[in-house]
Amino acid sequence: MLALNVFSPALGTISPSPFSVKALLLLEMSGLPYTRCAGDPRKAPRGKLPVLVDGGEVIPDSEAIRAHLARAHGFDPDAALSDRQRAEAVAIRALVEDHLYWVLVHSRWIERAEVTRAAFFGRLPAPLRAPIFALVRRQVARALHAQGMGRHPAEAIHAMGAEGLAALAALVGEAPYVFGERPSSIDTVVFGFLENVIGAEMDTPLKDAALGLPALVDYHRRLRAGIAAPLVAGGAG
């Protein structure tokens, strides 16, 4: 039996972690039976979620999970892609996961700290809430600085977010999925991210920019009502 450890729903999202939503959607698309578990990144092999447990095997990282599903279970949503499409998928993934993701992290933890604290730390005993949130926020700020995004002024980060989202909208286009009529793994990447920008109950300049791009709004709505619908209904864990 497969068990997927992810962040529990928050902010009105399937999961407040784009990588968790990506892995959940991969498993849904695979049709394999699995259990969704509320994970704890402190117990994860690499300190991050998602983590898939498959019998005795522990697979951290959403890309490793994608590769594992193909190798161990014969589920490869990219089997029909051309070499060109595979290359485009790598480029889109880098735009989303290595660039826009950090704009999202900045918007949550630096610009909307109060909403983030209430959403993720609201269940902690009151005396612990402020100090633990401050500790985690300092760690996130250090990660933003190390990655580089956190060194820019807010206006420059907003401009990078708007530029990246406009590029994503052009790449996503009007077809049902990024590469036409059939979903592939890049759809799990794009949907996981948009669920956390458009689908999140948090007003940010990044969300405003996304809401101004009909291709992204329509894509998110289409997948949420389509291949991701079982995740919206079954948000346990």
Ligand SMILES: N[C@@H](CCC(=O)N[C@@H](CS)C(=O)NCC(=O)O)C(=O)O
């Ligand atoms: N490369 C990883 C990234 C996963 C990741 O960054 N997860 C974040 C949440 S979106 C996390 O677990 N953060 C917890 C932490 O850093 O303490 C993947 O693709 O799974």
